[in-house]
Amino acid sequence: MVPGARFERRSPCPVPTYRRLYRDVGEQYYWHDRLGWSDAQLAEYLAQPVIAVWEAMLGTESAGYFELKRHDDGGVEIVYLGLIAAFIGRGLGGTMLTRAVDEAWAMGAKRVWLHTCTLDSPNALPGYKARGLREFKTERFEAELDGLRLVSERKLL
Secondary structure (H helix, E strand, C coil): CCCCEEEEEECCCCHHHHHHHHHHHHHHHCCCCCCCCCHHHHHHHHCCCCEEEEEEEECCEEEEEEEEEECCCCEEEEEEEEECHHHCCCCHHHHHHHHHHHHHHHCCCCEEEEEEECCCCCCHHHHHHHCCCCCCEEEEEEEEECCEEEEEEEEEC
């Protein structure tokens, strides 16, 4: 555990807080899926009892977050997980990932899963594997981001 680190559940997560976390964590990894959602859409999504948002705090500063979603088949997906750039390299990522996996199991998961891709941090896949997740599918995709055509692999763990 990183000294001063704690995780606070936002239940339900306020829309402005979610937008800040999604933007501050996701901008470096080209997250864009939720940017087009209206406040009403986002509020409805976040109010679902199957959604859990946990904010990582280091002292009084927001360091990142993880989002979990329980699915009808009994699986719990780690939908988003990441740190704000200023907090990368402080040892908090592994602590947060361990907490996300523990919280997913605590939600009654029959399995815990997530997606990652080659646009993610190079530390992501080794961290996932260190916590017992394993690859079960790889997809290749192409995307245009900031005017650049990128080819990436998306891994399902």
